[in-house]
Amino acid sequence: MTSTESIPPVTATRVLVLNSGSSSVKYQLLDMRDSSRLAVGLVERIGEETSRLKHTPLTGGGEEREREEPIADHEAALKAVSAELTADGLGLDSPELAAIGHRVVHGGLKFTAPTVVTDEVLAEIQRLVPVAPLHNPANITGIRTAQALRPDLPQVAVFDTAFHTTMPESAARYAIDVATADQHRVRRYGFHGTSHAYVSRETAGLLGKAPEDMNVIVLHLGNGASASAVRGGRCVETSMGLTPLEGLVMGTRSGDVDPAVVFHLARVGGMSIDEVDTLLNKKSGLVGLCGDNDMREIRRRIDEGDEAAALAFDIYIHRLKKYIGAYYAVLGRVDAIAFTAGVGENAAPVREAAVAGLEELGLAVDGELNAVRSDEARLISPEYARVAVAVVPTDEELEIARQTYALVGNPS
């Protein structure tokens, strides 16, 4: 055997997942042989006087590192991340890196699946900026920066909207003038799709069934919140629409309101469109109703007898219940309801209240099971219940890494 034969070929099994916001980058490096995380971290306040970088190596016994320093832009941020990874022996120049997977918020109608980024793909993501002005520009910057760092690697865009592109027109269209809607691409796209895809599949796995054989309602309740109805593994309805503003009551977003509220606030309230936009997106929802958007704080205040917090909770639950009922009707038969994200995974009182009184629909929660705190996917419905109620922790980064790796395979 010659010396070259004795060196095993390098297999590229790592995927870097990047979630680029306007002033932040979250990242995870995963090894797809066992889906393990090698490092996680984030850079915040990019472009401000003091930015913050937090990096946690999860292999080789390294310590969590945090530092504050000015980081001017996304390029500087990714270079800083790269330096941290290199210090852990996980540098982005490694031949073991197979691809970089990017979360892209809006993929419109065109992107129904993860896509290897080309110039045309970037141009299309750019064309969607008018319908995602806050998110797509940051996502594009993240992709361009990563391309500059590793021009030889496939960059894969994984779209928040992709899972929802299977919605029928009856669910995706608003009942407004068709020509106007089409001209301005006004329709319901839905978001959080990566989470809804992952959680609906994991819920089937938890019940030992194939996703094709299951009808699931997924309730993604984080700071942003959305519900989806998934029939046989395909999304048929979701609560967010043209933008993430529609649907459930959220941390700072109103969710559904009569659109005439906007005209009223402009005409009678004298507010500008931008002011109403800020009101509905940033100063409404739980924070608008009671001043807090953290469910832990709201529960604490309720325990102390705070009426505003109690009313905010009731409004949140009422909306959630309306969506459960609506999606039950959309699906006809429901096999499981899955709670996920910060509130869904942690707030037992929310889960209990959301299904309370729905026994006639086959829905119930077992008090003891619901009170268990765990990071594992688990059932919280009593054995007799016709519909399984589950808590299924979401993992958008793992799903992005899986979709990315499945697309590029192993290029070595």
Ligand code: ADP
């Ligand atoms: P994001 O939409 O920002 O990704 P998350 O899914 O992380 O949000 O959810 C964040 C929210 O989860 C917090 O605002 C808080 O309301 C809720 N939350 C987190 N931990 C708990 C907990 N232990 N109990 C109740 N609510 C929680």
